[in-house]
Each structure stands twice: as structure tokens, then as C-alpha cells.
Amino acid sequence: MTRKHEYIGFIAAILGVIASYSLVYHNYNLQDTTSISSYWLIMSLIIETLWLIYGISNNIRPTIVSGPIVIMGLLYLSYLKLKLDTDII
Numbered sequence: 001m002t003r004k005h006e007y008i009g010f011i012a013a014i015l016g017v018i019a020s021y022s023l024v025y026h027n028y029n030l031q032d033t034t035s036i037s038s039y040w041l042i043m044s045l046i047i048e049t050l051w052l053i054y055g056i057s058n059n060i061r062p063t064i065v066s067g068p069i070v071i072m073g074l075l076y077l078s079y080l081k082l083k084l085d086t087d088i089i
Helices: 003-030 038-057 061-085
Strands: none
Touching: 003 061, 038 061
């Protein structure tokens, strides 16, 4: 992909961040994470981390920008799930 088409990647990154943070916002407001699977959270964290590593190794700026933002949201969802669904936190 050439740099002149990189704006497509940034649009996809922005939409991906909005989609993931709508889930974070929804669960934060409800204070209920029973509808989120722990398996899904773990897999999403692994997948997003691998995408970030791939983006860094290939210097793909949209992935480098959006990856940490999505990972932070997923980590917060994981924290919220542990806090609300278990007695660990």
C-alpha cells in the first residue's frame, strides 16, 4: 500500500476505535459485563497486540496509532469484568 492511500487506513482505524469504545462506554454505564465472554476478551487482546506488532514492524501508521488505543479499551473492559464478575478485585 502506498502512502497516498494511507487515509483509508486512518478512516478504518478511527471507525475501529469508535466501535471498540462504544462497547467500553456501554459496559461502563451499565456496570454489567456478563454479556462479554472472557474468551472473547483474551482473544481480542492477543489479536490487537499482534496487529500492533505487525504495524510497528511494517511501519503502518494507522495500526500504530489505533492499536494502543484499542488495547487500552480492552484492558479496561478486562478490569471491569474482573471487578464486576469475580471477587478478585
